Amino acid sequence: MNNSSAFLAQAQIRVNNALARLLASQDSPYATANNQHLQRLKAACAYSVSNGGKRLRPALVYATAQTLNADITDTDLDRIAAAIECIHSYSLVHDDLPAMDDDDLRRGQPTCHIAYDEATAILVGDGLQALAFELLAQTHSLPAATQIQLVRLLAQAAGSMGMVGGQMIDLESENRSIDAAVLEQMHSLKTGALIRASVGLGAIAANADATTINALDDFARAIGLAFQVQDDILDIESDTATLGKAQGADLKLNKPTYPALLGMPAAKAKAKALVASAHAALDSINTDCSLLHELADFIVTRRH
Numbered sequence: 001m002n003n004s005s006a007f008l009a010q011a012q013i014r015v016n017n018a019l020a021r022l023l024a025s026q027d028s029p030y031a032t033a034n035n036q037h038l039q040r041l042k043a044a045c046a047y048s049v050s051n052g053g054k055r056l057r058p059a060l061v062y063a064t065a066q067t068l069n070a071d072i073t074d075t076d077l078d079r080i081a082a083a084i085e086c087i088h089s090y091s092l093v094h095d096d097l098p099a100m101d102d103d104d105l106r107r108g109q110p111t112c113h114i115a116y117d118e119a120t121a122i123l124v125g126d127g128l129q130a131l132a133f134e135l136l137a138q139t140h141s142l143p144a145a146t147q148i149q150l151v152r153l154l155a156q157a158a159g160s161m162g163m164v165g166g167q168m169i170d171l172e173s174e175n176r177s178i179d180a181a182v183l184e185q186m187h188s189l190k191t192g193a194l195i196r197a198s199v200g201l202g203a204i205a206a207n208a209d210a211t212t213i214n215a216l217d218d219f220a221r222a223i224g225l226a227f228q229v230q231d232d233i234l235d236i237e238s239d240t241a242t243l244g245k246a247q248g249a250d251l252k253l254n255k256p257t258y259p260a261l262l263g264m265p266a267a268k269a270k271a272k273a274l275v276a277s278a279h280a281a282l283d284s285i286n287t288d289c290s291l292l293h294e295l296a297d298f299i300v301t302r303r304h
């Protein structure tokens with residue numbers, strides 16, 4: 001096992017434990033005889049969050065905080081890592097809905113609306129999104145001003161001018177031809193924004209200076225886009241069992257992708273160039289960035 005696999009494996013265990021604990025401890029101040037409905041929603045949230053996943057975004061939060069030697073309790077860092085995973089999991093639940101990509105399989109299991117029902121899946125996404133911000137507001141070992149910065153960064157990344165905006169461009173682009181600039185904008189928003197925010201949250205938690213934040217942001221933008229280019233490549237080159245989601249889904253929906261627009265060799269060259277620029281962006285940081293370098297390499301060598 002190389003270092004990035006070992007780090008990812010540890011991050012997975014750590015955030016999985018945190019998510020299980022945090023979701024289980026959610027309680028309603030209005031518990032009544034109708035508690036069974038709340039329990040069903042709680043179970044659907046747990047199903048959607050705890051069904052595997054690489055936990056790359058939490059790993060980036062942990063890796064950035066560790067790289068910068070952040071002064072934060074483990075519990076609060078877990079809350080930040082869990083928050084970004086809640087947003088990511090909500091986006092997958094909503095993306096799989098019939099009104100969006102209409103997928104039956106996610107992380108190797110029936111999607112939330114198949115295992116439960118469509119209305120529940122919508123509510124799961126809504127609930128997970130709200131939980132993410134509740135968790136950030138509970139990072140008690142950080143100054144209140146830092147908590148607000150965390151909330152603001154995640155809200156911008158997840159919102160209409162971030163991930164949700166990217167999804168809008170994605171939906172509007174089905175069966176249409178778009179140019180490379182729009183493709184890059186779509187991918188940078190839809191997928192890149194949360195990956196970028198993962199690094200940003202770790203940097204804010206560590207109270208990093210502006211120069212470090214800017215360097216990390218260049219790094220994070222590059223790996224965020226590289227992640228999606230690799231996703232486009234895997235949609236063609238991998239298989240459903242390995243991916244845990246339907247292989248060829250982009251082709252089926254006639255979605256614009258890097259291999260479709262540039263051809264496979266140029267798409268692979270693009271992923272490689274983005275990761276090279278991510279590595280270069282870390283040059284100006286004076287601490288040991290080996291974990292971030294390794295996670296960047298993982299992004300373009302992953303097979304699912």
Ligand code: GRG
Nearest residue numbers: 053054055091092094095107164167190191231
């Ligand atoms: C519905 C608001 C809304 C947004 C959806 C992120 C997204 C926008 C849609 C997901 C669709 C998709 C498959 C995008 C490709 C890139 C991506 C985010 C893949 C899934 O991320 P991984 O590989 O998933 O990190 P795991 O399962 O490992 O967590």
